[in-house]
Amino acid sequence: MVIADIAVMPLVPAVSEEELYRQVDAAIDYIKNSGLKYEIGAMSTTVEGEYDEVFELIKKVHRIPFEVGSERVITVVRIDEKKTGLTIEDKLRHHKNRKSS
């Protein structure tokens, strides 16, 4: 299992914030319907899955805004992989449940 954090940013044309959100929402919907585990954050969506399926998802998601009217898209992805496997749950359990020192 590998974790990837995806932020899709449709740049042109974005006449209004509603238009921007509509295109980003289309990308998030695609992730929601992908079958992969996901967590929606304020700045990006984090997904978890096998290496091939995560890359397949990124390849698709980046292009969703073009399907709903965008002409220019920048996507920022951060991929986190551990040789022995890594899950969103592992990382959240570690960082969230720990008592702050």
Next chain:
Amino acid sequence: MVIADIAVMPLVPAVSEEELYRQVDAAIDYIKNSGLKYEIGAMSTTVEGEYDEVFELIKKVHRIPFEVGSERVITVVRIDEKKTGLTIEDKLRHHKNRKSS
């Protein structure tokens, strides 16, 4: 209000995963104790605050790993600002509560 997403990555020396997590946890603790609103994610921590205080926080957080033994740190920050103000709640409410189409 501005939103910033912060991922601190201590690179050297990181002999073990425990050592890596210890340094990242020190950075997250600093955010928790900052007084700013925050959301811990699997890949980063998102904070919300006034422009100056968010930058002051980023400046401090990036350097926390050096205080606990690191010699090389890369920090990735994404800043999201809207002229009329933006909160984590605004964005999460929008993206999470929407019915997927």
Next chain:
Amino acid sequence: MVIADIAVMPLVPAVSEEELYRQVDAAIDYIKNSGLKYEIGAMSTTVEGEYDEVFELIKKVHRIPFEVGSERVITVVRIDEKKTGLTIEDKLRHHKNRKSS
């Protein structure tokens, strides 16, 4: 010395690519005139300077698009710091001059 890589992305309103470039160029001009050492890349601009001056620059640059008409800006920054100092020249010399094996 610390290195930071800055990509300013004006999101709304961006009616055309010309408008997008105009806003990004204003941000790059600000960096060019800052006095800090910089390298312009296809996806971002890398700067080098003392910690305080690099942060001061990032704080200013992120807001330049608002001054030329933008209402929403996302900036992605990667900060690379080594306890004993790090320059763009150090990193480029290392990665570029090495013979590929």
Next chain:
Amino acid sequence: MVIADIAVMPLVPAVSEEELYRQVDAAIDYIKNSGLKYEIGAMSTTVEGEYDEVFELIKKVHRIPFEVGSERVITVVRIDEKKTGLTIEDKLRHHKNRKSS
């Protein structure tokens, strides 16, 4: 044509800076030998190619450090695509040759 900017960060175990550079260099060598156009920067390497070949490259490059001893790797990728095509040359020509105003 699409542009992607790739920064591979081997996290564990990285006992020394030499070890870190050795793993990053292995990733950069892979890009150099890929046949795709590339530009090495201080913070990342930018590549240009067809969508499928760029993704194939990212999938391979992220895993190179594992082959040379790493157990944990975070890779940050920024993909920039324009409906009508985009090259490194286009962007550099625009941003570099312009007279600063």
